[in-house]
Amino acid sequence: MEANKNIIDDLPDMMLAEILVKIPLKSNTIVKLVCKRWKSLVESTSFRNHFLSLHQKKSCSWSVFHKHHIRVNTTHELIGFYGCEKWGLPRSLGSYISSPFSDAGIEIVSFIIKAISNGLLLILTQDYMIYVGNPVLREWVKIRPCTLSLKSYFQTQKFGLATRVDENGVVLGYKVVLVNTRFENATNLTLQIYSSETGEWTCENVCCPCPIPWDSSPYPEPISVNGVLHWFGHGTIDAGGIIAIDLYNTSPLRENHCWFIPFPNENLFVVDGKKSYKIWCRRACTTSEGFIMYINMVSESKMKVWRLNKNYYEIESREYWQLSSEIDLAHVDYGIGSIPIVMHPFDRNVVYLWSVEKSCLVSINMRDQNSMLHKESENYSDGCTISSLEKCKSYMEFRMDCFYKYLLISPQFSPSVWMDSVPRPPIPLCVCCGR
16 A cells, blocks of 8 residues: 555656546546645646646536525525536435534524535525535635624525636626615615625626516516626516626726616517417526526427627627527427426526426437436436436426416536635635734
8 A cells, every 4th residue: 555655655746646647537627636746736827727727527416406495404496407527416406415514503404505516505594694606625714794784684585695716717706786676766776795806795786778677577687698697687578588687897998887678579479469478488598508598488389599799788789599400399299288397407408498388308419309208317428317307397387377477597506617615705804913
């Protein structure tokens, strides 16, 4: 054993790196504890870039979590694909969510997942404390309460989490956003923003470009993409749209950092010269390959998938959406009457729907129009195994009527691309000595 250890210690850094780079990320978090040399090697930029390049095509777990009160040590997923080769995770992602540390002996019994962004979760506990954490690494950072306005803090209706990442998707920092919409009008919002880089709360007023019924919106959680939070508002005479707020607004091309992006009005019809909108149509908004995706059942048998342009803030003609794909469900098994739920986060050709006829999950490949019924604990071509279908079935059947009236929001959670610790705010200086 000692001889083997000496052989490894004598290996040049380049050879040692070639061995360690083949190990899953979860194991490399342990490798860092062996010695300072290994820690320095594994945490180097060159090692990280080599690892990400080598493992970019390997399977990655992902889940759709439900947003109701979750008791500790219970299942959190509506849909879960597990068996991540990149991280080396044999179980579903929901099983890695542990209770964050508690202060003063207060036991955390339940919590709500309020926001998701780049492998981080923002949760709200039963005692109204906020935590940001990486469930895979089991690292949680407690966010101190906002003292700018305690009334607004405890009456917050909407939460958001935006992350700042480098060119490889590694998280460098994050911002927690609280929006109190109870006493706000339709065009003026007050944001309370916490930054991991300063550890401080700030207050910012944002003017929305058009009225949105925030108070009655059934979509409390935003989808976070590229540091931009996308909140959703429903329309009564149109398809509604997205309020996009950029929390890392550094581009000189952007005069403001709040936009309204209307959904494609494909379900409009005219009665007696007046425009009306089919509010019963089945729609969903999710992400795939780093884009906001909008799924719309234009008719009983026709489904369209739209992709939001990333440079919508500089598009003069306001062509916000690009048609990604469309399909005639009459030629697809189990497609007619299905409800769109989510898209594969790493493949924009794969859409997941709930088959009302079969009462189960079905996936459709938009490229070849092949469909597949999914069963619990089955292995699939991307190397992952599905779980939580029974919980998904209960959820869909319980809320079936809502899916014909409202847009379904489905942000997916997948592990962070790297094993860096959750960014922590700087330690405050002593007011007496300045240290």
